[in-house]
Amino acid sequence: MKILVVGGGGREHALVWKIAQSPLVDKIYCAPGNPGTAELAENIAITVDDIDGLCSFAKGNGVDLTVVGPELPLTLGIADLFKSEGLAVFGPSKAAAQLEGSKGFSKDLMAKYGIKTAAYASFSDRDEAVAYVREQGAPIVVKVDGLAAGKGVILAQTEEEAVAAVDDILVKKVFGDAGDSVVIEEFLTGEEASFFAFTDGKNVLPLASAQDHKQIFNGDKGPNTGGMGAYSPAPVVTDVCLSDL
Amino acid sequence: MIENDDFKVLEFNARFGDPEAQPLLMRLKSDLVPVLLDCARGELTTAELEWHDRAAVCVVMAASGYPASYPKGDTIEGIDNANAIDGVLVFHAGTASEDGKIVTAGGRVLGVTGWGYDVAAAIETAYSGVKAISWNGAQYRTDIGQKALKR
Numbered sequence: 001m002k003i004l005v006v007g008g009g010g011r012e013h014a015l016v017w018k019i020a021q022s023p024l025v026d027k028i029y030c031a032p033g034n035p036g037t038a039e040l041a042e043n044i045a046i047t048v049d050d051i052d053g054l055c056s057f058a059k060g061n062g063v064d065l066t067v068v069g070p071e072l073p074l075t076l077g078i079a080d081l082f083k084s085e086g087l088a089v090f091g092p093s094k095a096a097a098q099l100e101g102s103k104g105f106s107k108d109l110m111a112k113y114g115i116k117t118a119a120y121a122s123f124s125d126r127d128e129a130v131a132y133v134r135e136q137g138a139p140i141v142v143k144v145d146g147l148a149a150g151k152g153v154i155l156a157q158t159e160e161e162a163v164a165a166v167d168d169i170l171v172k173k174v175f176g177d178a179g180d181s182v183v184i185e186e187f188l189t190g191e192e193a194s195f196f197a198f199t200d201g202k203n204v205l206p207l208a209s210a211q212d213h214k215q216i217f218n219g220d221k222g223p224n225t226g227g228m229g230a231y232s233p234a235p236v237v238t239d240v241c242l243s244d245l
Numbered sequence: 246m247i248e249n250d251d252f253k254v255l256e257f258n259a260r261f262g263d264p265e266a267q268p269l270l271m272r273l274k275s276d277l278v279p280v281l282l283d284c285a286r287g288e289l290t291t292a293e294l295e296w297h298d299r300a301a302v303c304v305v306m307a308a309s310g311y312p313a314s315y316p317k318g319d320t321i322e323g324i325d326n327a328n329a330i331d332g333v334l335v336f337h338a339g340t341a342s343e344d345g346k347i348v349t350a351g352g353r354v355l356g357v358t359g360w361g362y363d364v365a366a367a368i369e370t371a372y373s374g375v376k377a378i379s380w381n382g383a384q385y386r387t388d389i390g391q392k393a394l395k396r
Binding site: 001003009010011013014015017018019021022023024025034035036037038065067068069070071074088089090091092096097099100101103106110115116117118151188189190191192193194196198199200201202203204205206207208210211212213216217218219223224225226227228229230231232233234235236237238244 | 246248249250252253255257258262263265266267270271272273276277279281283284288290292293294302303312313334336337338339340341350352358364367368384386389396
């Protein structure tokens, strides 16, 4: 079987490494890949946002399964496109990817279905956002609505920092179109953990527990990043948590 | 976000986390491909995944300046030496090949992942890999996994 892995980060190198161990697999392509994936797969110079290019490659080369790593092509509709062309693809539809692609959408969905989350409000107007910050006080969290590679979350310790973040996002457009609106939410205390599950849209298969380290410096200090390290298993995810999840 | 066995959802991911995928996939014993295929076909029937008992820790080595702007093209030394350490796997992220050398080409450059019989041992393995690798201005956290030890 031929497999195409879309992406070129550490995640995709790990996916290629794991997929390469499967007896079902004869050939792996990785687009665009990196020097690490090149040792186990054939790197293909197609960027992750060129979903048409990826689709014609998969068709032209008899790819049996495409595995999508990053969020960007998912929000561009790579899964919908591949499916419409009769190609098997691991990754959610564009509509489902909005769960990650828009923080406002995701928060509204959590509110609708009673999923426990931080209190929040969404704004596209700078003055209304600032008024909300003043009303709620600090510490408070300001999030870019769209995708920002994990960097669109500002943990503001003071109202001034929060206002500066709102100005950066809505006025100065530091995050471009991703920052057309902001989600402002309650500052939660505690320990962050990650819980992943495979799904086909109906059935759910959970993975082991893990914990990420979002901030750049030791002791969870400094700005958020895409992630500076992770481990598994994570004892913070107790059986009590799991049964609730 | 978890406090006193109670949790609130911070956000959803619609794909594998990065770097969480590195330690998770290292620990996964089951063949990944049938699971991915079943998900794609809408017929996920696997009831449970098999995991290695061992723990895994991934330490991200980043370019100086990240998450703000950072330089590219610095030559990375020691990847082979790190991979030669028992239980260490170096996953590439923001790297490129240039004249037979591996150079930095992104903010998060490498995910140095290590095995251990528990998290403490995996931390030791992962950091032994990190210490074998160097480039001009490499930065990384020295406390990855420590929260697990406080429990």
